[in-house]
Amino acid sequence: MDILEEITEILAEILDIENHNISPETYLIRELGAESIDLLELAVAINSGFNIDVNDDEIFLRKLRDYITEAEQQNKNILQYLVKNLPFLSHKRLENIIADLEGGPTLKVKDLISYIEWQNHGT
Amino acid sequence: MDNMHRRVVITSIGVISSLGFTIEEIIGNLKNEKTSFERSFFDNDVVISPINGFDVKDFAGHFKDRRYLNRGAQFCVASAIEAVKKAGIDKKLLAEAGLFLGTGPNLDIGGEFPDVKGGEIDRRDLMALWMLKFLPNTAASVIAKLAGIHGENQTLTTACSASLQAVGEAFRKIRDGYIDLAFAGGGDSRLSKSSILAYKKAQALCDGTGKPERAIRPFDRSRNGFVPGEGGAFFLLEELQHAEKRGAVIYGEICGYGASIDGYSMTAPEPDGIWAERAVNAALREAELAPSDIDVISSHGTGTLLNDSMEAALIDRVYGKRSPFIIALKSWIGHIAAACGAVELAICLACMKYNYLPKIKNLDKPCHTGLNFVREGRRCSTDNILLENFGFGGQNSALIVRKY
Numbered sequence: 001m002d003i004l005e006e007i008t009e010i011l012a013e014i015l016d017i018e019n020h021n022i023s024p025e026t027y028l029i030r031e032l033g034a035e036s037i038d039l040l041e042l043a044v045a046i047n048s049g050f051n052i053d054v055n056d057d058e059i060f061l062r063k064l065r066d067y068i069t070e071a072e073q074q075n076k077n078i079l080q081y082l083v084k085n086l087p088f089l090s091h092k093r094l095e096n097i098i099a100d101l102e103g104g105p106t107l108k109v110k111d112l113i114s115y116i117e118w119q120n121h122g123t
Numbered sequence: 124m125d126n127m128h129r130r131v132v133i134t135s136i137g138v139i140s141s142l143g144f145t146i147e148e149i150i151g152n153l154k155n156e157k158t159s160f161e162r163s164f165f166d167n168d169v170v171i172s173p174i175n176g177f178d179v180k181d182f183a184g185h186f187k188d189r190r191y192l193n194r195g196a197q198f199c200v201a202s203a204i205e206a207v208k209k210a211g212i213d214k215k216l217l218a219e220a221g222l223f224l225g226t227g228p229n230l231d232i233g234g235e236f237p238d239v240k241g242g243e244i245d246r247r248d249l250m251a252l253w254m255l256k257f258l259p260n261t262a263a264s265v266i267a268k269l270a271g272i273h274g275e276n277q278t279l280t281t282a283c284s285a286s287l288q289a290v291g292e293a294f295r296k297i298r299d300g301y302i303d304l305a306f307a308g309g310g311d312s313r314l315s316k317s318s319i320l321a322y323k324k325a326q327a328l329c330d331g332t333g334k335p336e337r338a339i340r341p342f343d344r345s346r347n348g349f350v351p352g353e354g355g356a357f358f359l360l361e362e363l364q365h366a367e368k369r370g371a372v373i374y375g376e377i378c379g380y381g382a383s384i385d386g387y388s389m390t391a392p393e394p395d396g397i398w399a400e401r402a403v404n405a406a407l408r409e410a411e412l413a414p415s416d417i418d419v420i421s422s423h424g425t426g427t428l429l430n431d432s433m434e435a436a437l438i439d440r441v442y443g444k445r446s447p448f449i450i451a452l453k454s455w456i457g458h459i460a461a462a463c464g465a466v467e468l469a470i471c472l473a474c475m476k477y478n479y480l481p482k483i484k485n486l487d488k489p490c491h492t493g494l495n496f497v498r499e500g501r502r503c504s505t506d507n508i509l510l511e512n513f514g515f516g517g518q519n520s521a522l523i524v525r526k527y
């Protein structure tokens with residue numbers, strides 16, 4: 001089973017939804033309505049399913065808006081600052097995230113996959 | 124309204140039992156003697172009364188908090204949602220409603236911790252909030268969230284007396300004017316390996332080596348223990364005028380409740396039932412009825428040596444030579460632990476509506492003379508039924524329902 005299939009199974013189980021509602025582009029919070037306790041369970045399930053040690057703040061992009069504020073306060077380039085702090089996300093993805101901030105929580109299924117791949121490749 | 128004159132009626136029934144999921148189905152299966160007794164698949168010496176194929180999703184749909192419900196809590200949620208649906212009340216009334224539940228412990232320890240050694244329970248796949256499966260009020264939390272109930276709430280955990288007490292406590296809250304309506308009941312399941320182990324070690328289960336349907340024999344001289352079951356039932360309790368104003372169907376009136384604790388033994392009842400009698404007398408007093416007004420006693424009747432001899436002595440003492448009809452519904456559905464009172468109340472309401480009394484199954488040689496045990500199923504119109512439930516720890520409760 002590839003990472004997408006496995007993460008889809010995990011999300012379907014935790015959120016009690018059908019697999020076909022989940023794709024790499026699906027927003028976890030905006031679309032699937034994941035709440036904080038769901039993310040708690042998701043972290044445990046990813047730890048166990050992929051045998052990695054998830055950092056909740058990193059994988060769920062919890063500090064994203066803090067990083068942006070910090071960059072602004074320090075007059076730093078926002079994109080460069082995010083690349084440094086969220087190294088598992090691509091430049092292109094981070095650009096999209098920055099453009100998408102006003103729409104609400106930006107976390108997508110593909111971000112979880114990026115995090116897991118990044119961890120698997122022995123950071 | 125003067126609180127002295129507030130009356131409380133039952134206006135919705137949600138029931139999930141091995142005899143059926145509606146009171147019509149239950150009456151049909153009582154008359155056709157269709158029970159679910161079978162041998163446990165993991166222990167050939169144990170007979171159980173399961174609800175095979177039960178899935179909480181069939182009743183409550185998809186909801187993610189399902190992951191935090193042990194099987195007993197699933198019966199709680201499923202039957203509560205049934206009662207909510209059948210009540211047909213709007214969001215505003217649901218928000219005002221109270222919620223009173225009787226729940227049991229999650230005895231499915233092995234399900235959660237299959238390889239626990241030396242107290243080391245940490246596993247990578249253990250849920251973040253695994254403790255919710257063990258907290259007694261998780262069912263209440265889920266029901267309230269799904270149904271939009273926001274009124275007064277209590278979760279009672281008084282062993283096998285719990286759900287009858289939940290109904291009794293809700294009845295008093297409404298009668299005394301604190302609330303106008305409340306959902307009350309309970310759900311439980313004790314068929315898992317660790318539950319069976321618990322009751323087996325306590326020597327409470329009957330010898331299951333014979334025919335499964337003959338295993339539980341309440342009030343019979345050869346009785347030797349109970350059969351564990353599972354299920355749940357919830358009711359909408361409502362102040363009478365409130366119910367009449369909205370044209371609700373009324374299944375019966377609750378008119379008296381009593382409870383007490385033995386203070387005697389951790390498991391065995393006080394042998395003469397002197398403290399259990401206090402609960403029965405309190406219910407009679409509250410209902411302003413004399414013992415002779417009771418037509419039927421729905422006994423606790425577990426089929427254990429100690430319960431049935433205590434209960435027979437108690438009935439003899441309270442009613443003297445005018446014994447009401449005595450039924451023992453556990454001979455049909457097994458013992459549903461914390462939920463037995465709620466499910467037995469649902470069956471009693473079915474019997475009251477359809478003027479029928481089921482026999483006590485497997486009662487060949489009564490352990491006590493002079494008592495009016497129902498030996499054959501019969502047509503019978505009943506005005507007042509008194510339900511009794513007693514639990515581990517010396518928990519005693521009695522509730523009286525009247526035909527409306």
